[in-house]
Amino acid sequence: MFKVLTRSCNLLLAQTIKHSTCTTVNLYSTIAAGALTRLKMSEEKPKIVFVLGGPGAGKGTQCAKIVDRFGFVHLSAGDLLREERAREGSEVGALIEDYIRNGKIVPVEVTCSLLEAAMNKSDKNKFLIDGFPRNQDNLDGWNRQMSEKVDFQFVLFFNCSEDVCVDRCLSRGKSGSGRSDDNMESLKKRIQTYNNDSLPIIKHFEELGKVKQIDASPSSDEVFSKVEEVFVQSGF
């Protein structure tokens, strides 16, 4: 089943890049149908928390703790893109690498289809979507394809100074992350993209009263104690 889904997903990704919006929507509907069937079968729509913050703010670190404590499934959009980039035969691998190295944001059709396929693969009903949506294209694409199928909870926003973010990413690079974007040149671009494209999305959710902001500068255990409060107060 998963192989079939992966193959379909690959086809979708390739065609998404090549074809018109209309074709994209049709193809996307085909892949989404599997997920929709699954969602219909379950009693409740899956609960979604978006996890946002600057590069290296500690989103992945905190998500791992939330998974342990609250039983969420962690879906990192960046990890899903890196997996797709590494997958043999991927028709969008080179495109993804170019976007990642240059700190640009991959077109939403690619990211959203990977997220939906990952949700569909899981039998759990609570998802942390880490590092997405990070621009208006992401948000619009998500709203078109997914917003009706999920029960959006809130944005968990890890606020962190640029200097701390840069230090953390450079240390991660030095400790052998193997990431092609944990270097100063890519980081400058990632931070620029974050300031120009991602902060307005966080502001949008803030205006809707949907942001839970956490200071991400202290130690990861201190940060998690605040995160824990947020989730408990939100009924998890």
Ligand SMILES: Nc1ncnc2c1ncn2[C@@H]1O[C@H](COP(=O)(O)OP(=O)(O)OP(=O)(O)O)[C@@H](O)[C@H]1O
């Ligand atoms: N509170 C913290 N204090 C010190 N170091 C931290 C803290 N949280 C995370 N780190 C470290 O900083 C680095 C980046 O953390 P992490 O990968 O969780 O960030 P991220 O926000 O997911 O990054 P990216 O957006 O680049 O994927 C890691 O090496 C991690 O161990």
Ligand SMILES: O=c1ccn([C@@H]2O[C@H](COP(=O)(O)O)[C@@H](O)[C@H]2O)c(=O)[nH]1
């Ligand atoms: O929704 C997304 C998420 C990520 N990207 C690209 O991946 C890198 C790395 O993301 P991390 O969250 O830091 O792992 C990011 O700079 C983007 O280039 C994306 O395009 N869309």
